Amino acid sequence: MIDALLVLNTGSSSLKFQAFARETLDQLIAGKVLGIGSAAVFQADMQDQPQLQRRLSRSDHESALAEVINHIDRHDENWRLNAIVHRVVHGGVEFTHPVVVTPQILECLKALSPLAPLHQPHNLAGIAASSRIAPDALDIACFDTAFHAGRAQLFECFALPRKFHDQGIRRYGFHGLSYEWIARCLQNDRPDLAAGKVVVAHLGNGASLCAISGGRSVDTTMGMTALDGLPMGSRCGALDPGVVTHLDRSGLDANEIDRLLYEESGLKGLSGISNDVATLLASTDPAACFALDYFILKIAQFVAGMTVSLGGLDALVFTAGIGENAAPIRDGVVDRLMFMPTFETLVIPTNEEKMMAIHANELLEHAACAG
Numbered sequence: 001m002i003d004a005l006l007v008l009n010t011g012s013s014s015l016k017f018q019a020f021a022r023e024t025l026d027q028l029i030a031g032k033v034l035g036i037g038s039a040a041v042f043q044a045d046m047q048d049q050p051q052l053q054r055r056l057s058r059s060d061h062e063s064a065l066a067e068v069i070n071h072i073d074r075h076d077e078n079w080r081l082n083a084i085v086h087r088v089v090h091g092g093v094e095f096t097h098p099v100v101v102t103p104q105i106l107e108c109l110k111a112l113s114p115l116a117p118l119h120q121p122h123n124l125a126g127i128a129a130s131s132r133i134a135p136d137a138l139d140i141a142c143f144d145t146a147f148h149a150g151r152a153q154l155f156e157c158f159a160l161p162r163k164f165h166d167q168g169i170r171r172y173g174f175h176g177l178s179y180e181w182i183a184r185c186l187q188n189d190r191p192d193l194a195a196g197k198v199v200v201a202h203l204g205n206g207a208s209l210c211a212i213s214g215g216r217s218v219d220t221t222m223g224m225t226a227l228d229g230l231p232m233g234s235r236c237g238a239l240d241p242g243v244v245t246h247l248d249r250s251g252l253d254a255n256e257i258d259r260l261l262y263e264e265s266g267l268k269g270l271s272g273i274s275n276d277v278a279t280l281l282a283s284t285d286p287a288a289c290f291a292l293d294y295f296i297l298k299i300a301q302f303v304a305g306m307t308v309s310l311g312g313l314d315a316l317v318f319t320a321g322i323g324e325n326a327a328p329i330r331d332g333v334v335d336r337l338m339f340m341p342t343f344e345t346l347v348i349p350t351n352e353e354k355m356m357a358i359h360a361n362e363l364l365e366h367a368a369c370a371g
Ligand code: ADP
Pocket: 203, 204, 205, 206, 233, 275, 276, 277, 278, 279, 281, 320, 321, 322, 325, 326
């Protein structure tokens, strides 16, 4: 019998899954359900076999997860799911480490939904579904904010009256599981850099930077929500807050403003073509070129800012879909930083799912020792 962990990344319209063997952390299976909320399709990557695809008769989160678990049961009776590990975008002030989810914890996490309205409710829908469908497996939550906990207050407060900080209105930062994975890779492969000053650029549909020193997050570009900092696929990034109050006064309600800033802005808004960097790189439209130039400029400006936070820069690490694959974006950023003293440039693939499996394993081992 193989003890296994099922790692889930539940979004509004997709559920991505990977199962890992606990002992070796080898990936056993991976796949996704796309089209949740409309026409759900289940896809699984099978070793040495063509990809499996199936339309689902129901398209809610619970049916999607039921299909994943049925697939695992059918696929190999030899696996025993010890835990289902959920990616949760916001842990707020309280959740600075992975936790075994209890009904009380789930309530606390629901209370954080206004801080990540387009992500947190879907992450929690995944937890609610798994506790009904697989009640024997523990639910473990890993947080995108956790790696940034414990930064100096200078880096995590807004210039607002103190009471707002005390109410939790502060810079949490995100993509922490990715940054933690990169810090771990550096520790294993480049201990010289792991001990130094490193800026990691996580450039995917969501994008942020993290200034890391000695394996710890010192500063990061995202704030209380996942909107701040770099412009992204369809998110605006740093914006004059006066624009938001202006939009409010001109008649948009909070949901409409959220939709504009999360889904219609960034590369998509600037180009009017796409949120997708590969598409924009392939386009000859000047608006695509402008959007990418803007993206590169902002990344370089923010890298310089993170360098100030670190007091220097030994290496700039690119990761995630754009960081790993889009050489013209990397080259554009490095060109704009030519004025700075020499630093190394690295590309390291991220693996948030494996990082979650590592955390879950540690938590289960700790619980076994304590029990
Ligand atoms: P998510 O945040 O959704 O996980 P990813 O990390 O998968 O996003 O990154 C998606 C982005 O990576 C898209 O903008 C996509 O165009 C870009 N990308 C992926 N592969 C390439 C490639 N070969 N060349 C250029 N851009 C790429």
